[in-house]
Amino acid sequence: MKLVEPRHPAAFDNNSIAGQSYNQLEAPICVDRVTKEYLGGRRTALDAVSVDINANQVTALIGPSGCGKTTLLRLIAGLEYPTYGDVKMHGKSIRGPGPERGMVFQAYTSFPWLTVAENVARGMKIQGVPKKEQQERAEHFLRLVHLEEFARSYPIELSGGMKQRVAIARALAQNPEVLLLDEPFGALDAQVTWEMEEMVVEIIEREAKTIILVTHDIQEAIYLADRIIFFTRQPGRIKADLQMDFKNGRRFLKKEDLLAEPGYLDMEKQLYSMMREEIKGQTS
Amino acid sequence: MSVSEDFSREAEPGRGAPRFIPPRQHFFEILGSVSNSQAAVLAVLGVVGWLGAWELVHFFTPEAHQKFVPGPGQVISEIFHLIVEKNFVPDVGKSLYRVYLSFAVACLVAVPLGLFMGAFVKVKALINPTVGGWRYLPAASFVPLLLVYFGPTDLAKLTLLFLGCVFFLIALILDDVLSVPKELIESAQTMGASRGHIICRVIFPAAAPRILDSMRNMIAVSWTYLVIAEIVAATDGIGAVMMRASRFFHVETIMAGILVIGILGVMTDIIFRQASRILFPYTFMRR
């Protein structure tokens, strides 16, 4: 397992901002027999789901539409509560949202009245980071997502992909211990998605982070994740929990390098057939 | 943007290709475009057309009734007459003061209330049913009550103007606050924002452009209540001048009052629009 790497000089001691001191090898998030019902029990989004999310790994949640991926992410974020069971962070039950769990939403969530740089600095401002450090880190993360030229622009001037990069920079700048990404590239076209995926790999390389990525794109999941958790369609249960061992812990800065990797095709085939099973289950 | 600029500096514009002439736009072009100068010409045409229609009505009115249907020229010169001879400016000032002061107080009540109701469901459940009901009571029906309480004072008029718009304003602002995307609030929560921060630094700025728009629409309603307020036992203000004129069948004075209120209303509207441009430039960058 990869331990925390040295960081950018403008960065920070790992525990100073949102992250509390924690053991790198421990699972920071434990989902314990979680059932989530909606509409007074008439709809079950998640059915007795248990999973431990490992530190400094990318865990992808994948499954057909409506299987409860967003629901699980929102439970971890503390934006909703389970009906049964419990979601814990470092052994403590999650009782609301907090800066140690940063989130990038599927919809655009930049604050339109703030410039791009102010958007990125907002999380730090909330946490009382000194002004100067705010600026430095905002600059650093804007460079990371290749938006340094747009620091003074307003979100309305940006394209969809650029807005989503702002959201990612903003979530990273708040230095959360766990980063929750809900289909961050869902609204983007294929080529921009591809660029963004490579950017995420670049970021993971530099900033060791525990990331939970919701996606319905099989290739994206394999490319970015160390581990893929596959959900069944309604009610959402865990169908498979796959380690991406074929990657041997390597990350590929170019997506095409992954395709040549032995074991990649088998993994993709396996996931496709699982997806087909789920879709069939729906029509029959 | 910068890329295309660099291009055009490098070579001659269009790099030798002929300028493309887009097809001529129909007057009734769907989603067509209008340049600033075109818009100005059209606006002037509209005003002139309206004045012309008015003049025609005046012209074709039988001689005996023309006194009751003055033409635009007469009404406009009546405005100048009022200003120069009848000391009209303080009356206008008084009316402006009444509308703006009562409206400012209404905003001071409505903005926090709308904000709190929009932010806290329980506060909304507490207040909204009551406020919702008040909206259906015509403000004019409070006139007798206000006369009993305050007599023919300024306070009575200000209160009437206040009552006329505050409940609608609360409802509109509540809607504006409720239309703030939930994800915006939730993403602030996942940054660890406090409740105070979320209300003052997220919900309020997110709703502010729409709130200003609601204010712009409601102050128009305030102007419509002005005459009702000033008709009742008023000694000063545009409405009082019009009321006095009506006793002597001075129709051109009444119409001059109506026109002045209209002009002041349009000017108020322009002020609000400009304020919106200055306060929220980011909403005007791309449309």
Ligand SMILES: Nc1ncnc2c1ncn2[C@@H]1O[C@H](COP(=O)(O)OP(=O)(O)OP(=O)(O)O)[C@@H](O)[C@H]1O
């Ligand atoms: N607030 C809600 N009220 C009622 N039902 C809900 C609510 N939120 C989610 N659901 C239901 O829970 C199930 C899971 O929803 P969720 O949004 O988690 O799916 P998802 O896996 O993220 O789907 P997608 O890939 O389409 O985003 C769906 O059947 C959905 O209809």
Ligand SMILES: [Mg+2]
């Ligand atoms: Mg979803």
